Amino acid sequence: NAGVMQNPRHLVRRRGQEARLRCSPMKGHSHVYWYRQLPEEGLKFMVYLQKENIIDESGMPKERFSAEFPKEGPSILRIQQVVRGDSAAYFCASSPGTGIIEQYFGPGTRLTVT
Amino acid sequence: AQKITQTQPGMFVQEKEAVTLDCTYDTSDPSYGLFWYKQPSSGEMIFLIYQGSYDQQNATEGRYSLNFQKARKSANLVISASQLGDSAMYFCAMREGLNNAGNMLTFGGGTRLMVKP
16 A cells, blocks of 8 residues: 655745645545645644545645645645745645544655745 | 643764653643654654553553653653664654544654764
């Protein structure tokens, strides 16, 4: 059973460009979480999605950031008009859902904004 | 107030010795879980150990054990017989409201452990 997949692993964008980060959850998992890790800090929750629904986006910046988890295909975290402060590692985690405690993390995407 | 506090930004330990990494938490929810993750220099998050708030016994996984003191709201990670490969960042995390599907993890700021040969 393949783990959580994220791509790309490294992404370089210039200020003002768009960044698209992809996350394929583990097989059978319908819950996806996105976290951001700034340099030398712990992970901070951004958004929680189930298939076709955003359940909790309380950690998502109000502007430029959006997330989706379509019926088919990976979850996408989209950052429009990136700025230097968006440089971070973005982790996706997945879980089967109700009654399951653990979230399984992907390897992360390291975004660098130049 | 911080929900998860890790007061040791960095620690050294001699190879083969035991080390304790501190974690205190703050919650009013009676149902919660505490997690420890390891993040090596390669960057991935590796799950180490889990303790539920209603668990009667301290969790253990191989060389890892969790010293859970509920009244003090602490969940310290103990690594026995340290190995060079244990050098990494260690994060304590909490999930509140275990009865609700999908609650997020809240992470502490981490402790960087360095194992000396």
